[in-house]
Amino acid sequence: MTEQNLPPEFLDLLRSVTARRPRTVIDHILQHGYVTTEELRDRYGYNHPPRGARDVREQGIPLETFRVVGSDGRRIAAYRFGDPSEQRSAQLSGRTAFSSRIKEALIESAGSRCNIYLEPFPAGELQIDHRIPFEIAGSGDLSENPDDYMLLCPSANRAKSWSCEHCDNWQARDVGVCRSCYWAFPENYSHVAMREMRRLDIIWTGDQTADFDTLSDQAVSEGWELPDFVKEVLRRHLRGSD
Secondary structure, rough: OOOOOOOHHHHHHHOOOOOHHHHHHHHHHHHHEEEEHHHHOOOOOOOHHHHHHHHHHOOOOEEEEEEEOOOOOEEEEEEEEEEHHHHHOOOOOOOOOHHHHHHHHHHHOOEOOOOOOOOOOOHOOOEEEOOOOHHHHHHHOOOOHHHHEOOOOOOOOHHHHHHHOOOOOHHHHHHHHHHOOOOOOOOOEEEEEOOOOOOOOOOOOOHHHHHHHHHHHHHHHOOOOHHHHHHHHHHHHHHOOO
């Protein structure tokens, strides 16, 4: 879809974006028709390329994800403008006006910790994230209710972004599916990105790292991969407590 055949109101929306990161992605798509995750990483320096697409979507601009062949022969994600009729007049560009209040409320409610890893982090490292992605819920998710948000450390935010974008519901946009997903409500969920899974993310910090090293060494000595060994240790414990 070239600039010549884009509706005027859609072009107006594209031109209204001034923030550098989404502007970069928009200009590339306007010039080339699409942008790949490889280009976002190597040409524009996105450490987490899907974040580049999200920057654009958060401006109310629909993007489609599809697959192309990368320079190494593997299939990679690429992004192009979606149906202009799906553009959203409500944008997230003004969310910084209430971010500090939302963040303070979330920290007061649950502490300065990541909602996924459940570990404490400095408040400055925690990022406000919509429980249900804006790309799914649309303008109806532009709420100032702290319950609609969660605090995530950068690692968890990247993991959630990747998993959500590769979920079938990314296109279906069923809010109900998101509400029962681990990435929206890790405290009460029935699936992980529409997969029958249960997930536990554990971080060892400070003095706890010695325990991790002990687990890792024992896993190697018994011929286990570490995640499987942790599950086996838990199974042994549960059997012993019967």
